[in-house]
Amino acid sequence: MPRVVDPAERRQKIFEAVFDVVVRSGIEQVTLRAVADAAGLAIGSVRHYFPSRDELIGAASNEIIDRVSARIESHRERLSDRADRLAVVEDMLCELLPLTEHTTREVTVWLEIVTSGRTDSVLAAAAGRLFEGSSSLARLVVVRARLGAESESDLETERLAAMMDGLALRATLHPDQLSSAVARKVVRRHLTQLREM
Numbered sequence: 001m002p003r004v005v006d007p008a009e010r011r012q013k014i015f016e017a018v019f020d021v022v023v024r025s026g027i028e029q030v031t032l033r034a035v036a037d038a039a040g041l042a043i044g045s046v047r048h049y050f051p052s053r054d055e056l057i058g059a060a061s062n063e064i065i066d067r068v069s070a071r072i073e074s075h076r077e078r079l080s081d082r083a084d085r086l087a088v089v090e091d092m093l094c095e096l097l098p099l100t101e102h103t104t105r106e107v108t109v110w111l112e113i114v115t116s117g118r119t120d121s122v123l124a125a126a127a128g129r130l131f132e133g134s135s136s137l138a139r140l141v142v143v144r145a146r147l148g149a150e151s152e153s154d155l156e157t158e159r160l161a162a163m164m165d166g167l168a169l170r171a172t173l174h175p176d177q178l179s180s181a182v183a184r185k186v187v188r189r190h191l192t193q194l195r196e197m
Contacts, residue, residue, distance in 0.1 A: 011049055011059075013039050018060040019109050027112040027123070030057060054122040061113055061126035064106050065133050071095045072137060086191055089141050093187050096134055096164050098171045099180040107168050135161050142194065156194060163190055 117127030
């Protein structure tokens with residue numbers, strides 16, 4: 001009897017293989033063959049779900065957005081518990097930083113996509129979705145979490161998004177110079193300053 005394949009499980013295996021290839025070799029090395037090899041699958045199995053490299057990378061970038069969004073949403077639910085708003089918002093923002101092995105993989109893939117998106121139209125679309133996701137979180141923090149002066153919310157949203165992008169870049173490229181603890185302290189200090197405005 002043929003083995004029944006769970007499509008969702010297979011897609012996750014393929015996404016993990018995409019992330020492995022990107023982290024190990026860079027996004028330019030992502031091919032259907034390389035992903036199939038990394039996943040231990042026949043190339044036809046990858047093609048069944050993703051007929052082209054472009055579709056594969058687009059779906060993988062959406063997967064990152066979905067994963068990060070789900071984790072952020074779980075923190076966001078805590079905002080209504082009258083919990084320490086600052087700590088909850090800090091946890092939400094830190095989902096965008098390479099503070100754990102898991103988030104380091106995601107941020108590395110994110111950086112590869114946004115960097116390559118400058119010259120690759122397919123990756124530009126994926127980069128735009130990733131950029132919009134981080135900008136939306138910054139807006140949520142500034143406006144909905146009521147941190148910062150309402151009259152300056154657009155400026156503070158951009159400032160927060162730029163700070164988070166910079167921290168993600170520095171912590172990914174130079175983890176020996178920007179530890180997880182220091183990155184988290186920078187976020188906390190910025191949020192404290194926003195609250196005092």
